[in-house]
Amino acid sequence: MKKYLFTLIFLFSSLYAQESLTLKRTTLIMEDDLLYRSDEAYTYGSKLLFLFERESLDESFFHIPFTEYKKAKNYVSFAFSDQMYTPEDIETSELIETDRPYAGYIYVESALYQVTQQTLSSLAFEIGVIGEASHMDDLQKSIHKATGSDEPQGWKNQLSNELALQLKYNYKNYIPLEKVFSLESVIIPEFGVDFGNVSTRVYTGALLRYGWGIPKDFGSFTINNSTYSQIPLSSNIKASQWRFCFNFGAKVNAIARDIFLDGNTVVSSHSVEKKNFTFNLLYGLSVHYQSFSFDWAHQYTTKEFVGQDKAHLYTSFQFSYNY
Numbered sequence: 145m146k147k148y149l150f151t152l153i154f155l156f157s158s159l160y161a162q163e164s165l166t167l168k169r170t171t172l173i174m175e176d177d178l179l180y181r182s183d184e185a186y187t188y189g190s191k192l193l194f195l196f197e198r199e200s201l202d203e204s205f206f207h208i209p210f211t212e213y214k215k216a217k218n219y220v221s222f223a224f225s226d227q228m229y230t231p232e233d234i235e236t237s238e239l240i241e242t243d244r245p246y247a248g249y250i251y252v253e254s255a256l257y258q259v260t261q262q263t264l265s266s267l268a269f270e271i272g273v274i275g276e277a278s279h280m281d282d283l284q285k286s287i288h289k290a291t292g293s294d295e296p297q298g299w300k301n302q303l304s305n306e307l308a309l310q311l312k313y314n315y316k317n318y319i320p321l322e323k324v325f326s327l328e329s330v331i332i333p334e335f336g337v338d339f340g341n342v343s344t345r346v347y348t349g350a351l352l353r354y355g356w357g358i359p360k361d362f363g364s365f366t367i368n369n370s371t372y373s374q375i376p377l378s379s380n381i382k383a384s385q386w387r388f389c390f391n392f393g394a395k396v397n398a399i400a401r402d403i404f405l406d407g408n409t410v411v412s413s414h415s416v417e418k419k420n421f422t423f424n425l426l427y428g429l430s431v432h433y434q435s436f437s438f439d440w441a442h443q444y445t446t447k448e449f450v451g452q453d454k455a456h457l458y459t460s461f462q463f464s465y466n467y
Contacts, residue, residue, distance in 0.1 A: 248302065345401075438461075
């Protein structure tokens with residue numbers, strides 16, 4: 145994994161050699177299904193992300209369609225993330241052919257963003273590794289040992305090592321609505337495309353935010369279900385007072401490939417028959433005060449493969465500091 149990390153650092157260091165970058169926000173995201181007393185499907189994920197405002201010496205360097213480029217603010221982010229997927233029964237060492245494969249995924253990411261007064265366009269690139277080299281099996285075993293939980297027995301059946309390359313595009317539109325009972329409301333429709341050997345899909349959905357002093361960004365999100373969304377509408381992202389809002393989101397996905405269900409790309413591996421269409425629901429709360437922000441969200445995902453017993457739920461916690 146280190147060689148992939150150094151490759152990405154070298155690539156983007158060269159790419160931004162003529163850039164002036166100002167650190168604007170640091171975000172830590174933790175996701176787990178523990179609150180639902182389960183340890184299956186997408187069972188754990190984390191991401192550490194650094195967001196920089198970008199002032200290019202060459203304004204023609206980056207331009208995503210659908211934005212009023214001359215009025216746009218530009219940002220770039222660098223992130224490190226990991227994810228873990230397991231079947232429902234982790235106490236057996238035998239291969240469970242009717243349930244999803246064990247899989248660990250660890251990667252680094254860089255993304256470019258353009259923001260106007262109402263729109264956000266994002267283009268993200270990931271490089272990482274899936275399989276034993278991710279050491280997610282060691283992480284789960286260590287956590288279970290420290291907490292006195294049952295030891296996972298089936299990681300020998302996980303997906304084989306595979307280099308992961310992923311490109312993601314996302315577009316969001318910030319639309320203020322009329323106040324209801326003196327509280328603000330905003331709707332943020334989106335659509336996006338993921339392409340790569342990890343996931344190939346298109347999706348569309350919307351997020352409704354309702355509260356007092358709604359944070360002026362593009363809302364709550366989850367690691368594996370969108371690109372980073374907490375991009376400010378203006379370069380001054382500090383708030384001098386409390387802000388809070390409730391978040392309600394829905395999304396439909398059309399999926400051509402999902403390595404965590406379809407198995408390895410080249411070598412033979414365990415797989416299940418995935419569903420090509422899934423639906424996500426999200427609800428949660430965002431609280432901001434001065435330089436600090438906290439986002440809490442519950443994510444509901446419909447059944448992802450044939451024979452899956454039930455839909456999956458997990459919780460996301462996001463902690464941010466604005467500079």
